[in-house]
Amino acid sequence: MSPLPAPAVQWLAAGLLVVLAWLLVGAKRGQRLPPGPRSHFWTGAKVKDGTPPWLRYARLHQEHGEIITLSSGPLQPKMFVLGTAAAAHEILDRHSSSSAGRPRLVTLQEVVSQNMRTLSMDVGPRWSRYRKAMAETLAEGSARHYQPVQEKEARITVDALARQPSSFAQQFQRMSASGIMTVTYDHPLSRMDDVWIVRLFDSIKNVAPFFIARTYLDRLPVLVHLPMFLNPVKRRALEIHAQELALFTDMYATVRTRRDEGKAADSFASRLQERQARLGLSDAEAAYLSGALYFAGSDTTSAALSAFVLAMVSNPKAQRRAQAELDAVVGSERMPTFDDLPQLPILRATLFESMRWRPISPLGFPHRLTEDVPYKNYVLPKGSTVLANIWSIHHDPREYSDPDVFNPDRFLENGAFRGTWFSPQRGHAGFGHGKRICPGLHVAERSLLIGAASLLWAFTMAGEVDTMAFANKLPTAPLPFDA
Numbered sequence: 418m419s420p421l422p423a424p425a426v427q428w429l430a431a432g433l434l435v436v437l438a439w440l441l442v443g444a445k446r447g448q449r450l451p452p453g454p455r456s457h458f459w460t461g462a463k464v465k466d467g468t469p470p471w472l473r474y475a476r477l478h479q480e481h482g483e484i485i486t487l488s489s490g491p492l493q494p495k496m497f498v499l500g501t502a503a504a505a506h507e508i509l510d511r512h513s514s515s516s517a518g519r520p521r522l523v524t525l526q527e528v529v530s531q532n533m534r535t536l537s538m539d540v541g542p543r544w545s546r547y548r549k550a551m552a553e554t555l556a557e558g559s560a561r562h563y564q565p566v567q568e569k570e571a572r573i574t575v576d577a578l579a580r581q582p583s584s585f586a587q588q589f590q591r592m593s594a595s596g597i598m599t600v601t602y603d604h605p606l607s608r609m610d611d612v613w614i615v616r617l618f619d620s621i622k623n624v625a626p627f628f629i630a631r632t633y634l635d636r637l638p639v640l641v642h643l644p645m646f647l648n649p650v651k652r653r654a655l656e657i658h659a660q661e662l663a664l665f666t667d668m669y670a671t672v673r674t675r676r677d678e679g680k681a682a683d684s685f686a687s688r689l690q691e692r693q694a695r696l697g698l699s700d701a702e703a704a705y706l707s708g709a710l711y712f713a714g715s716d717t718t719s720a721a722l723s724a725f726v727l728a729m730v731s732n733p734k735a736q737r738r739a740q741a742e743l744d745a746v747v748g749s750e751r752m753p754t755f756d757d758l759p760q761l762p763i764l765r766a767t768l769f770e771s772m773r774w775r776p777i778s779p780l781g782f783p784h785r786l787t788e789d790v791p792y793k794n795y796v797l798p799k800g801s802t803v804l805a806n807i808w809s810i811h812h813d814p815r816e817y818s819d820p821d822v823f824n825p826d827r828f829l830e831n832g833a834f835r836g837t838w839f840s841p842q843r844g845h846a847g848f849g850h851g852k853r854i855c856p857g858l859h860v861a862e863r864s865l866l867i868g869a870a871s872l873l874w875a876f877t878m879a880g881e882v883d884t885m886a887f888a889n890k891l892p893t894a895p896l897p898f899d900a
């Protein structure tokens with residue numbers, strides 16, 4: 418056997434060195450990842466025992482610590498679940514410039530939504546324009562403009578419940594749907610068979626499964642380029658997109674016609690139309706931005722109200738205390754209004770405690786790291802998915818003493834509302850984190866405050882409930898109960 422020529426030996430040695438260095442760096446990075454459950458090397462961690470994931474992760478936090486690493490297989494990015502306020506604040510709030518991405522969702526975002534749905538959109542120029550538009554039209558100052566609508570919706574709901582008390586879940590759905598449709602398009606709903614709502618529900622029914630299901634396009638994105646006759650998922654997803662865009666465009670155009678006729682009342686869409694050119698949004702983008710608010714804001718608000726009723730039914734003492742405050746401030750002659758809210762710290766503490774105790778978005782929405790992010794002695798690598806386990810954060814005894822106990826007093830000091838170090842204004846993390854924090858939170862919070870005040874003012878809520886009976890879906894909601 419003749420010896421290898423010298424240059425070949427040098428190349429071989431260099432190659433070996435590179436591989437060694439790569440393995441060493443990889444191992445080092447691997448060592449610096451938080452622990453997690455053992456997972457199948459190919460399929461990753463796949464546990465399906467019917468327990469909602471936020472409770473399953475809460476158990477894993479107890480076993481492995483505040484951050485758990487989950488693997489979905491060798492070709493998939495790692496997922497980190499954050500179980501403490503400290504980790505979520507550091508990684509998602511303080512490093513928000515590196516943690517505001519969204520994981521790639523090929524079917525939902527790229528095909529069904531043609532990259533126009535805010536919630537699942539990755540960071541980039543379009544997302545920045547969307548967030549700017551929402552900041553200008555939904556921020557605290559703007560949210561005040563919608564208060565009269567919210568007071569009216571609360572009154573209608575109390576009237577309907579006085580006639581049919583057991584229908585509260587349906588009434589909250591109508592109230593939230595009408596609230597968001599009025600805020601977005603000045604389109605109040607008296608009935609749920611309204612023509613736009615029927616079309617919206619149809620569209621939600623088609624789109625919703627793609628929030629959960631991973632199709633072959635998500636597993637192997639290159640398949641998106643397969644010709645249509647070989648690509649049934651893409652074909653269906655594009656049909657759904659066309660249906661959704663047509664609906665959003667119709668609703669947006671109706672507001673434009675009203676504006677042209679000088680008949681448009683204040684709404685998200687009318688304000689957006691004033692700003693659309695300056696914000697550089699096309700008609701399709703603006704229509705989608707407006708239409709998708711319903712998806713993000715309707716079910717969440719009604720579920721949070723149902724969770725509030727559940728909290729009141731199971732904590733009669735807290736209910737009576739909030740009612741006593743309302744009696745003293747509002748009296749029985751008139752319903753509560755937004756002007757009363759500053760004088761109702763117990764109401765605020767009671768509502769925000771219900772949002773802490775039973776969060777309806779207990780895992781928020783996944784973020785993607787656009788840079789490596791250090792945390793303690795770990796480095797979470799760029800490209801990973803990060804999920805805040807809001808359930809665990811809200812039930813951490815280091816942040817909330819006796820976290821399983823419903824106790825609005827934890828948010829009261831010298832007769833005023835007092836939040837937590839990581840959320841001074843509301844004391845909970847239910848609206849998410851960092852640059853992706855819910856842009857509708859001021860609108861949502863106002864609906865919930867006036868809704869909760871009106872319910873407590875008008876009714877005593879009583880019944881038998883299982884306080885852990887929540888749907889295994891995101892956002893979650895209490896399973897049907899009598900009150």
Ligand code: HEM
Pocket residue numbers: 535536537538548555597709710713714715717718721777778781782783784847848849850851852853854855856857858860861
């Ligand atoms: C109780 C009611 C609500 C809750 C609990 C809630 C919660 C959340 C959460 C947890 C997120 C994800 C945050 C993150 O990624 O860190 C989110 C995003 C979002 N929410 Fe809400 N939300 C509510 C109501 C609303 C309302 C009323 C609107 C619209 C007016 C709205 C519009 C949105 C939008 C557009 C996003 C996507 C933001 C983005 O990805 O940049 N939400 N919400």
